[in-house]
Amino acid sequence: MLRILQFLYSLRSFLLFVLLEVLAIWLIVANNSPQGAAFFNSSTAVIGSVLNTQSEVVGFFSLAEANEALLAENAQLSEELKILRLAPDSIQIHLDSAFAATFEFTGARIISNSLRFAQNHITLNKGEKDGIKPGMGIFNEEGVVGRVKSVSSNYAVAISLLNTGLLISSKIKSNDAFGSINWDGKSSRQAKMLYVPRHVTALVGDTVVTSGFNAVFPEGIPIGIISSVNQTGDPNYLDILVDLTTDFSKVRYVYLVENTQVNEQDSLYLQSEIQDEF
């Protein structure tokens, strides 16, 4: 018995090494499920405030660009508002629940972003106090950005679209064929569109938008433009490459969207025994 203990003692640094590596692997695995419990990340108060200060300093230099983007979006919104605003002599009809507002929007600023890894994350400067919840969709005026993973009271961490673990339900705008957008970990400007059957005619130049099926994003938020369609690889599905419309190296101000009826939809799925398939 003593000799076993002596033997183990002589191996103590190797054993400690193995223990630490197992701990690290456990952390990686526990932290990698898209909605998993992330308990220790950049949404922690101290680290969040450091990143916030850094982004404020860096952000000062891109204020002009941010202003321009806001101006462009304001112009577009006021154009749309002109159509929606009722003329004084028109009749007002109450619409049914199909058209009731199911989505709520909030704005936030990105304080930390990465795009060079296979699993990229984004930190936002708003958290639980501002009504941010895990699972909310993130987009900006250019297109889809990601999805919130976990929140603390002042900050939130999101999975970027540039993360091989994130699938976004999407469709080709011209013919409504739906599939899933998934990043392949290669270029930060391109992603793959999966599960589009071979009979669908997908053309280079077609726009890909969110489908609104997974109750995270409303329908019609741009994602990208098809840059190549191939019939190689999988015998059932097309191999579609999409140029992302969002420039992830420049994204700073984003909108968060929450589906207020997601609980109702989820409980309905549960009732009819449908798993979330996206």
Place this chain on the structure above:
Amino acid sequence: MNFKRLITYSFLVLILGLIQVLLLKNIALFGIAFCFIYLLTILSFPTTMAHIPLLLISFGIGLLIDVFYDTLGMHALAATFLAFLRPFWLKIISPIGGYDDTTDPSISEMGIGWFLTYSLPLVFAFCLVFFLVDQWGTGGVLNVLNKSLFSTIFTVILAIIVQLLFFKRRRGI
């Protein structure tokens, strides 16, 4: 390790850690060459440092960087691996007569050739583990090797520059 050295090393960890997470986090030359300058702290601990504190400190530093990178565990895993290899590699490349008690594995004491033989394989081992974990499941072995090789070169070049500019010829012992 006396108190003054302890302060020096804490200062080094803090400064290089801050530079890593605030300046170098999003820098990738040509999209493949990353810089992990904080490894210089683990590389420049005294040669006679015991295994167990070295492993624990490296794990801690890795975890700290991880928290800022949102890659919980990845830096810790790779940095611990580097710390595990370090004593063995130091033994293999030890000069005739061995190291004395106060030898620092730095350019000013050991020369640039020795430092290259010392740091290149260790940093490469770190990069290999890091990018293997990062690219796990994406099936790009060539991509992993490519990124590891160029990140190693970039990191070591920057480590040499930092040492030449900021490390005193004889750190106060």
